[in-house]
């Protein structure tokens with residue numbers, strides 16, 4: 001355990017120590033210095049210690065090599081009035097430097113470096129000392145401070161105690177240390193790393209100053225000063241004699257530890273808090289990678305944050321890309337999600353699995369295998385939220401295990417369900433087409449075909465009413481062009497009877513409120529026996545919406561019929577050729593009637609579309 005150094009307070013250092021003692025009060029509080037009483041993390045400092053205590057100092061001469069015993073322990077032992085020691089550099093040639101190196105064993109943030117001389121008097125010999133540090137365990141060194149009574153002469157730089165610019169804050173200054181501080185037992189030379197540095201009040205927010213005070217090793221070099229004047233005789237020069245060397249500082253724990261203790265191998269390590277890790281608490285602890293590591297500051301403790309993996313992983317990584325996309329809030333990406341989960345937070349189910357909504361997301365069985373039917377589904381994939389499998393055509397159900405409406409089970413494993421006519425409309429449509437047998441009906445009428453018709457009437461439909469298997473239409477017969485021998489049709493109100501099935505299929509297509517030309521079937525074609533007193537229309541009857549310009553032609557046919565120009569009706573006699581006069585004069589009479597039979601009533605309300613092509617027929 002490192003001892004807290006007993007500080008020799010010099011006037012230069014008093015300001016610094018007041019800062020230290022203020023923070024030191026936190027150590028004795030009953031609460032963890034790294035956490036508020038309510039558990040929130042806070043900036044904390046590791047103990048202020050003498051980092052050199054107990055460390056053997058390597059003393060070496062630039063030309064003579066190491067001191068006889070190489071490692072000097074009396075410079076860093078317990079320093080008190082009962083244990084005053086004095087190490088004297090062996091006398092040697094006048095040229096060359098004595099170099100004292102203190103390996104600290106880890107990164108420290110150094111506050112001061114102090115030297116205590118054995119003698120009480122001010123050294124009469126010109127002092128020329130360099131203080132250096134290493135941040136890489138002694139591989140490279142950089143100067144921190146120079147002391148000389150003649151800075152321009154010895155170091156080529158002015159004598160200066162305060163850095164003039166921010167840039168100069170991290171440059172070594174040179175100053176005359178005299179008069180030295182008198183301490184019990186000898187004179188003291190103390191170098192304070194932040195003295196004269198303008199940014200030192202903002203130390204916690206100044207990475208360059210934090211870097212400036214960081215060191216793994218400290219070195220003090222006593223330069224031999226050769227002047228133009230010949231050196232004084234050896235006996236007159238006091239030898240280099242030191243009793244104590246201290247390095248005051250804190251383990252560099254970046255504000256994330258209040259303690260620094262030696263591990264099993266004797267190295268001092270930070271006892272990291274705030275979910276940080278590493279010898280300097282300079283990385284985030286495993287699984288606390290949701291945002292980048294930061295040094296703690298008094299205003300923001302910057303703890304490392306755990307990844308959110310919903311309990312399905314204990315491994316994650318940081319992704320700067322994800323972090324940026326989140327607005328610099330969260331960059332943790334879970335790895336190796338277990339329990340069939342996936343996603344950045346293990347918040348989804350793997351392909352082939354679906355969320356069991358009855359269980360919380362963190363439950364081990366939150367994701368259940370898709371239950372897709374091997375034949376009905378395409379693959380084993382299902383919707384992660386609903387569990388809906390991807391069904392083949394004609395297959396339905398969450399698991400794709402049923403045939404959809406309109407489909408029935410087939411025999412092919414590739415098409416487990418095949419289409420069937422189950423829709424009423426499909427059924428009716430198919431049946432009506434074969435029942436009515438019309439499609440594009442072209443009605444060519446000349447005198448011969450006219451004469452064969454059972455009846456030809458112009459009538460208006462007034463109403464309709466169901467009557468058993470029949471529909472009874474109230475019609476108003478406006479013109480009787482032809483009435484077959486068996487009919488008793490007269491002008492005026494009549495009843496027109498239509499079989500329910502025929503009307504249901506749209507043959508004939510009659511609509512209340514419209515006027516039609518109703519053309520009865522050719523005699524003998526009707527599939528049922530006519531009742532004497534009834535005017536009947538059925539699937540063999542044509543109902544065409546009335547066009548006024550048909551009237552003259554129809555009147556012409558009627559006149560010829562009345563004059564006895566119709567061919568005889570005896571089927572046994574040779575059928576006469578059609579009226580040659582009419583034919584030759586091109587007076588055939590055509591209807592292009594797209595019959596409505598294929599569009600049953602109720603499916604479409606459109607009436608028969610009729611176009612007549614009188615001339616082109």
Ligand SMILES: [Ca+2]
Nearest residue numbers: 074075085243
């Ligand atoms: Ca000592």
